[in-house]
Amino acid sequence: MITVEEFHQDFLQSILSDSESRGLMKAQSFFELVCEDLMRVGDLTNNYEMAEFIKPGCEVYGYDYDVDRKIFTLINFQFFQEDTIETLTRQHITQKFTRLKKFASLSMDSLYQDLEETSDAYSLAFNLYRNAQNKLIDKFRFIILTDGKLTSTITSIPNESIEGISCEHKIIDINYLFSIYMSENGSGSYEINLNIPYLEVQTQSDEYQSYLAIMDGEELFKIYDEYGQKLLEENVRTFLQFRGGVNQGIRNTIQYKPDMFFAYNNGITATATNVETKNGKITKITDFQIVNGGQTTSSIYAAKKNSKIDISKISVQMKLSVVNNIEKKGEFVSSVSQFANTQNKVNKSDFFSNSPFHKEMKDYSKRIWVSTRDGSQKRIHWFYERVRGEYLNEQAYLTKAKKNQFQLENPKDKLIEKTFLAKSENAWDRKPHIVSKGAQYSFEEFAKSVTDTLEKNHMAITEKYFRDAVSRVILFRKTEKIVSQASWYENAFRAQTVAYSIALLSHAIHKRKVFFDFSKIWEEQQLPIELIELMKVITKKVYERITNPPAGSANIAQWCKKEACWKDVSTIEFDLSPLKKLVITTDEEKFEQKSGKKEKELDSGIEIQAFVIRTNFEHWMQLQGYYLSNNNMKSLTITQRDILKKYTDGKIPLPSEKQAKVLYALYQKALKEGWEVITGSKSGYL
Structure with missing residues (x-):
């Protein structure tokens, strides 16, 4: 069983890895990771945004607006970054809440008029002012996020009011985050x-x-x-x-x-x-x-x-x-x-959590090794985390030696969370306006896209797709670093700049009817220098374009969520010739895809054999009964009838790969026709 101390250590490592791999401040990674957890369990909506504003007596780092319940949330944090769990004292709490309330009061008194329109803080102050003026705020909720633990001397915080609007106080500490982890992993x-x-x-x-x-x-x-x-x-x-x-x-x-x-x-x-x-x-x-x-x-x-x-x-x-x-x-x-x-x-994509996509990605992440660079002989995995906390949960019952081995083979900076993968894929798929709407919108769009793809071709998630998807994650993270370190970057709209820059690169390549060769990134596990230099050019052009929206679209964050913004950015021109060695033709891409599907067919053949063998034998007897009834057997070929009969008669104790594919196809055919298995005993699959 994982303890809260072990969870705290893993949590800090997650922040460190995230900040280093993406070029973020640790505080930014802390805020983003915690808010994603809170959104997933319903404590925040998908409208939450980071917006930093600090001045004497006033401090805020983010906000959220629940349209249904008319609750406006202001977020502050106390990030200790210590190896041991620190205590959030009464003094910390009083100070942080006081500064949030001060910001709320100033915002309702037109603070936005004194702020730079291209800042995140302007969007926050303006939205708060507008909603308050229109009587669309029934409650303020002030939240403090911390990696420490709440002092035991505080059991409740009395509600107050600001200009007639009631205020609720909430503290999200390490114990609260631990309870989310425990809840999602079977307890809590x-x-x-x-x-x-x-x-x-x-x-x-x-x-x-x-x-x-x-x-x-x-x-x-x-x-x-x-x-x-x-x-x-x-x-x-x-x-x-x-x-x-x-x-x-x-x-x-x-x-x-x-x-x-x-x-x-x-x-x-x-x-x-x-x-x-x-x-x-x-x-x-x-x-x-x-x-x-x-x-x-x-x-x-x-x-x-x-x-x-x-x-x-x-x-x-x-x-x-x-x-x-x-x-x-x-x-x-x-x-x-x-x-x-x-x-x-x-839509079927609403149940994407049950999609075979996750199983495929998890299987590849466990099976495919990556050679580290700089002469090291160590080989590692990219860890695909479908559920937040899965990385930690897989170590829960390992011995110290086995846990060390797991962490060496699955380093924290090689972890891919499903919503981050969705952002990366949507950006390359030329949907930056969707990415700009937030993680959940982006993930929903990604779920639709993958579901549609799998319905057309159930073997679409090949080993090549996994390698290319990881390469696109590397591209996304490096682009975040490029923006964060740029001299022109003013600490606002990094996420939008990154998504639009990658989409613009993809658009330029797509427009020329060639394909980017992601194998170069996969082999080196880093971007080629030519691509790094080009992304420096692209990101600057994109940043200048999106931070100068057309008249009537002064709110940059909202402008970036519109398809019109993408249409505007997609017209930016730049020289693509530096990448001539990194693109391939249509014929080459088709060959790569065909090769990937051949590998996939081999894996599927083995999986199908396992399905046939592990499925309860009684179900195969029922299947034969289905085909014998109502002359359904006439719809089968002689070979299909023969294999089904021999298998149910016990004459094929271990079906070959070809025989298994025939049996599997008959099974799926019957299910599509409305056949239902009568479950009287357990099966490996049903």
């Missing part, structure tokens, strides 16, 4: 107190227990108001953030037919790890997650919050499933979410 939880009637549903499964419950509108509103997006399972949260908005049909029912809401609406589907009951009421739910019905939840909330509609007469039905095996919580919640949403128009 949060509890919700409520009082709702229920009916227990008897099931034959040992894996879960189900309840049918009734929740009134006010109860649902109160829970969402307190916990926000934390209630929503990741798939549903992503769905709401990208396709959100009040459903007009739900709103009409709430407003004009509240007594019919129960009859008209499907209600919500939720999961939990534990419930407590008393006198026919559910009184406490642990790890409550809404996996279907997020639109219903947000619409009810918005009806009262924004439109002041009475929701007291609304009754919402809830199907609650409680997982019995805590170790399988993540898998259980994800599966229930996927199947509960199949009746709605939710």
Whole structure:
């Protein structure tokens, strides 16, 4: 089991590696890593931004605005950077909160007018002023981030108000971050107190227990108001953030037919790890997650919050499933979410967390070695981290010697987190305006792209793709360093400059109908000097263009999120000739892709054999029964019939690769036609 001290050490190493590999200040890496964690669990929205402003008595490093709940968050931090866990004292806390409040007051008093329009602080001060003027802030939330621990002498901080707006205080310390890690890796939880009637549903499964419950509108509103997006399972949260908005049909029912809401609406589907009951009421739910019905939840909330509609007469039905095996919580919640949403128009990319893409990337990251440079004989891996904390979790039960070996073979600076990969890939795919919208928007776009690609060609994620993707990560990180170290850089809009610069390079190459040879980067694990020098030229041109937006688009951060900005930047001209040795023709690229697919087919052949052998034999008997019924056997070739019969008769104890491919194809064909496996026993795959 990982201790909080071990987590703290790993956390500091993550910051150090991130800052060194990307050319960031450690404080910037600290802020970004913590905010990504908070966004992922629903404590921040995907609107959060870094915006530094420091002057005597006033200090802020970032902000967030929750549109649904009208909560404006201001973020400060105390980054100790010590090997041992320091204590965040009462004096630290008082000082940091006081400075945040001062900034809020100044901003509401038109601070933005005294700031440079091209600064991040201007965007923050202007957004706060505008929302306050338009009565769109119901609450301020002041957050302090720290790598230390909160002093034990403080158990609560009284709420206050600024110009009639209530203020909430929150401290995110190392123990809070550790609880996020533990929660995402099988333990850790949060509890919700409520009082709702229920009916227990008897099931034959040992894996879960189900309840049918009734929740009134006010109860649902109160829970969402307190916990926000934390209630929503990741798939549903992503769905709401990208396709959100009040459903007009739900709103009409709430407003004009509240007594019919129960009859008209499907209600919500939720999961939990534990419930407590008393006198026919559910009184406490642990790890409550809404996996279907997020639109219903947000619409009810918005009806009262924004439109002041009475929701007291609304009754919402809830199907609650409680997982019995805590170790399988993540898998259980994800599966229930996927199947509960199949009746709605939710894209397959919304369930990208279950995509074979991650398995392929993880397999390649474990199998492919990289030779280090400068004469070293050591070989290492690039570690693909699909879930934050996975790197640390894989070391949890290793001996000291094995842990040292793991860290040598998987150095922290060679870790690729999935959202960072999405930024890198989207930038090269000429979507810098998407990258500029934030990590979650970028990841959603990447999920759509990969899902579409895999649907057209399930063997698209080859070893070549993995090597090229890693090379693009190296390009992205080095470009961040180039910008950070440039004499013209004024400590603002680095992220936008990097994304647009890489997109512009890709656009210029794409326009000439040639391809960049990423093998050169992979072999050296660094950018060729010609490319470094060219990126210095490109980044300067891009920075000058995006920080001088057209009239009416003075907010640079917002301008960079628009496709019009990309269209403008894509017209920048530069000399591409220095890269003539680093590009290949269409024919050469086709040859490389073909070679990669041949390698992929070999791997797939082995995997298919494993699938056939490990799948419960009873399922193959059922499959034969499916094809024998209703003359389905006539749709098969003689070879297919023969192999299926011999395998189910036990005459092929160990099918060859070719025989396995035939059996696998028959299995998939039947599934597509609607055949369902009757599971009476366990299988390696089903």
